[in-house]
Amino acid sequence: MTLRLYNTMTRQVEPFTTLDPGRVSLYTCGPTVYNYAHIGNFRTFLFEDVLRRWLEASGYEVFHVMNLTDVDDKTIKGALATGAQLRDHVQPFIDAFHEDRRYLRLLDAHAYPRATDFIAPMIALVEDLLGKGIAYRGDDGSVYFAIGRFPAYGRLSRLDTRELKAGAGGRVSTDEYAKEDARDFVLWKAAREDDERVGAAWDAPFGRGRPGWHLECSAMALDLVGTRYGRDVLDIHAGGVDLIFPHHEDEIAQSCAHTGEPDFARVWMHGEFLTMAGTKMSKRFGNILTARDLREEHVEASAVRMLFATTHYRQKLDFTDEALASAREGTRRLGEFDARMSQATEATTGAFDPLALVLDDEFTAAMDDDLNTSQALAALFEAARAGNRALDAGDGPTAAFRSAWTRATTVLQVLPNSGRFAVAVEAAGESTWTEQSPDDPTAQFAWANWWAAQRLAARQARDFAESDRIRSLLDRHGWEVRDNRDGTAMVQRK
Numbered sequence: 001m002t003l004r005l006y007n008t009m010t011r012q013v014e015p016f017t018t019l020d021p022g023r024v025s026l027y028t029c030g031p032t033v034y035n036y037a038h039i040g041n042f043r044t045f046l047f048e049d050v051l052r053r054w055l056e057a058s059g060y061e062v063f064h065v066m067n068l069t070d071v072d073d074k075t076i077k078g079a080l081a082t083g084a085q086l087r088d089h090v091q092p093f094i095d096a097f098h099e100d101r102r103y104l105r106l107l108d109a110h111a112y113p114r115a116t117d118f119i120a121p122m123i124a125l126v127e128d129l130l131g132k133g134i135a136y137r138g139d140d141g142s143v144y145f146a147i148g149r150f151p152a153y154g155r156l157s158r159l160d161t162r163e164l165k166a167g168a169g170g171r172v173s174t175d176e177y178a179k180e181d182a183r184d185f186v187l188w189k190a191a192r193e194d195d196e197r198v199g200a201a202w203d204a205p206f207g208r209g210r211p212g213w214h215l216e217c218s219a220m221a222l223d224l225v226g227t228r229y230g231r232d233v234l235d236i237h238a239g240g241v242d243l244i245f246p247h248h249e250d251e252i253a254q255s256c257a258h259t260g261e262p263d264f265a266r267v268w269m270h271g272e273f274l275t276m277a278g279t280k281m282s283k284r285f286g287n288i289l290t291a292r293d294l295r296e297e298h299v300e301a302s303a304v305r306m307l308f309a310t311t312h313y314r315q316k317l318d319f320t321d322e323a324l325a326s327a328r329e330g331t332r333r334l335g336e337f338d339a340r341m342s343q344a345t346e347a348t349t350g351a352f353d354p355l356a357l358v359l360d361d362e363f364t365a366a367m368d369d370d371l372n373t374s375q376a377l378a379a380l381f382e383a384a385r386a387g388n389r390a391l392d393a394g395d396g397p398t399a400a401f402r403s404a405w406t407r408a409t410t411v412l413q414v415l416p417n418s419g420r421f422a423v424a425v426e427a428a429g430e431s432t433w434t435e436q437s438p439d440d441p442t443a444q445f446a447w448a449n450w451w452a453a454q455r456l457a458a459r460q461a462r463d464f465a466e467s468d469r470i471r472s473l474l475d476r477h478g479w480e481v482r483d484n485r486d487g488t489a490m491v492q493r494k
């Protein structure tokens with residue numbers, strides 16, 4: 001069996017093929033950095049991370065680009081309110097996004113282009129569309145895309161013309177009068193005084209202004225993927241379901257009108273919403289809305305990842321305290337087996353041999369089936385159950401089993417931090433936590449992990465007094481810190 005993925009464009013699960021053998025270009029729409037990212041955004045980013053990890057585990061070379069939208073109405077409004085320049089205003093939110101995603105163990109994309117660094121290719125794209133007569137300058141000085149001159153419009157969202165009109169014209173905005181057709185969308189917004197004040201306006205041959213959101217993704221994807229692979233078409237474009245219309249529909253229109261290719265991406269993938277409707281917020285977890293809240297509540301990344309993996313990415317998922325607690329219990333069970341197996345003496349044959357085959361087959365079949373992570377998790381739990389029985393009977397894990405186990409747990413990232421400290425510490429970013437003592441073992445791991453990251457940063461900055469202070473703080477709480485060639489390892493004293 002080979003990998004099959006659901007393609008929103010065809011509404012079908014299809015065998016996955018690439019433009020070039022063995023390599024995949026993956027573009028995922030990133031956050032608008034006007035605030036801390038909601039965990040709903042991170043559900044999408046985590047689904048994309050599992051996709052990326054599975055592609056890599058399957059042997060593909062993946063080139064992953066995620067954009068950062070740093071210029072739009074919301075970031076400009078925020079900058080105006082604080083009196084800062086746009087780029088300065090959004091920087092803390094960009095830093096926070098990276099901290100959050102490292103905490104949730106999201107692999108680094110190969111590029112995180114900021115829209116304001118890619119104004120030149122955006123201007124070139126608009127010029128090309130103007131030259132082709134598919135874009136026009138409106139009475140208000142903005143440039144619009146003429147949907148009527150792009151017959152393929154609407155293929156992804158499958159909205160007919162009537163619906164599109166109703167959607168776009170539901171409330172009449174000021175630009176309705178500047179457009180030739182109510183459905184047309186803006187490519188380039190003429191500069192207003194507010195834009196100028198925060199440094200969000202650029203000169204262009206068709207008038208000073210700033211890019212529209214949809215234009216940003218088209219220009220950055222074409223520029224980065226084009227440079228890397230010499231292609232005008234992406235292998236996979238992914239995002240949340242709320243981006244299908246109008247964002248991705250408009251990306252397709254601009255990009256295909258520019259390149260002349262029939263498609264902008266061969267596969268379109270969309271993650272469903274995370275709902276919090278059924279949540280009775282308990283005192284323990286409080287009112288968690290952002291990834292930052294989870295971090296500050298000492299919720300382990302593995303528990304969040306386990307919770308999200310229990311539901312298929314194309315199904316709605318309700319985030320509840322109960323679901324999170326049970327996910328945490330699940331990670332603890334897997335973690336216990338992992339620790340037990342790591343300490344056991346390796347065997348060359350025995351009960352673990354067939355277990356390795358079953359785990360590999362079932363995990364692979366599940367993931368190849370449009371990333372069926374709940375099935376894949378079931379295979380992991382079954383392997384842990386059977387593995388515990390084999391250890392009880394005196395069998396030792398074989399190299400094949402350890403490798404199947406590592407492959408599966410590396411893709412899903414559902415093992416708690418304990419026992420994997422050196423890795424976790426390296427992956428963690430800086431933190432701004434204040435000294436406090438956590439109350440349960442899982443929280444302790446997260447807490448110690450963050451202090452270890454602080455200490456690493458202090459060492460890198462050659463602040464050895466701070467590094468020693470953190471070492472003794474950790475020591476007081478039962479953590480022995482060992483520095484070695486591969487990084488920092490921590491051992492919890494019994």
Ligand SMILES: [Zn+2]
Nearest residue numbers: 029030217247
């Ligand atoms: Zn986008």
